[in-house]
Amino acid sequence: MMTRIWFNHWFSTAYNIMGMIKEDNPDSYIIGTNENHRSVLAAKCDEWYQEPALKGDEYADFCLAFCRDHKVDVFMPRREMLAVSRRKADFAALGVKVMADDYETIAMLNRKDLAYQELSRRGISSVPEYRIVTTVSGFAEAYDYLKERYREVCIKFVRDEGGKSYRLIDNSRRGYQALFKKQNTRMTYDAIYEALSEKEEFAPLMVMPNLSGNEVSADCLKTSRGPIILPRIKDSSRIERLCFREDIMAKIREVLDAFPLECPCNIQFKYLDDTLYFLEVNTRMSGGVQLACLAGGVNLPGIAVNKLLGIDREWEIRREERYVTHAEIPVLL
Structure with a gap:
């Protein structure tokens, strides 16, 4: 029986997720929408539409x-997931299964400070030191405090996706040597102070030590057979390493146990020296889930769709340390 699956405004790597779902569920019929009508995702979809520029409840109304109108069976939201999750009962009334966790959980994890507070409350020690500020004087005070204790300090807004607001405070990004540094995520203290000074009070901003070591990105899904956990270690290259070291696995399990997540998620950690710190939970599949699945020999997107449909699929992870990367290929639109 054909299952009609809708992806709304996903990032381009959902091209791989769509392919994996079709591979595991041959009767899947993929519907895609995006504000950009020339998105590469159109090449992977059975139906394709441009969607309107709406937000919040208006966007949720559009989704319903x-x-x-398109007889959707499974809705896999990325855009406006919070607004969609708040209306899950309305989707259920239409017979639509939404691949999104409950609103309360997503709302907490969309606020990095609330997620950190919950982990701290549970005594999970992998939370980095941080300060939340909403005024320029609060920023100055937090920076001075953390700069005395750590080599580097960074900022990001509490509500963020994909690290768009992340900035490393780098006071050496002037002069000739600055030409050899990537500048898009670096700002001087003075430049940040000046930018924040434009607002008497700004959205909550997290000031914290810059976790400058390798990243651990774990693609996860809870199942009746236990959790699928696929941790990738990422450095500055495009080559990633699937690694099942028990200290890493234990930290991931701690976070999974702390939050009632039943849909796919991506848990991120970063090293500072030899300490692995919790960074965030993305309540969706990551842009690199296909790399983890290839290295681990398990089709997490396909299993997740079947779980949502009430189908319990067998799976077994190839628990070997393996290196994986990706090569860009041309796609005609």
Whole structure:
């Protein structure tokens, strides 16, 4: 029986997720929408539409109407996931299964400070030191405090996706040597102070030590057979390493146990020296889930869709340390 699956405004690497779902569920029929009508995802979809530029409840209303009009069985949201999750009961009334966790959980994890507080409350020690500020004087005070204790300090807004607001405070990004540094995520203290000074009070900003070591990105899904956990260690190259070291696995299990997550998620940690710190939980599949699945020999997107449909699929992870990367290929639009 054909299952009609809708992806709304995903990032381009969902091209791989769509392919994996079709591979595991041959009867899947993929519907895609995006603000950009020339998105590469169109090449992987059975139906394709440009979607309107809406936000919040207006966007959720659009999604409900779209599901009804296009007879959607499974909705896999990325855009406006918080607004969609708040209306899960309305989607269920249409017979639509939404691959999103409950609103309360997503709302907490979308606020990095609330997630850190919950982990701290549970005594999980992998939370880095941080300060939350909303005024320029608060920023100055937090920076002075952390700069005395750590080599580097960074900032990011509490509500963020994909690290768009992350900035490393780098006071050496002037002069000739600055030409050899990537500048898009670096700002001087003075430049940040000046930018924040434009607002008497700004959105909550997290000031914390810059976790400058390798990243651990774990693609996870809870199943009746236990959790699928696929941790990738990422450095500055494009080559990633699937690694099942028990100290890493234990930290991932701690976070999975702390939050009632039933849909796919991506848990991120970063090293500072030899200490692995919790960074965030993305309540969706990551842009690199296909790398983890290839190295681990398990089709997490396919299993996740079947779980949502009430189908319990067998799986077994190839628990070997393996290196994986990706090569870009041309796609005609």
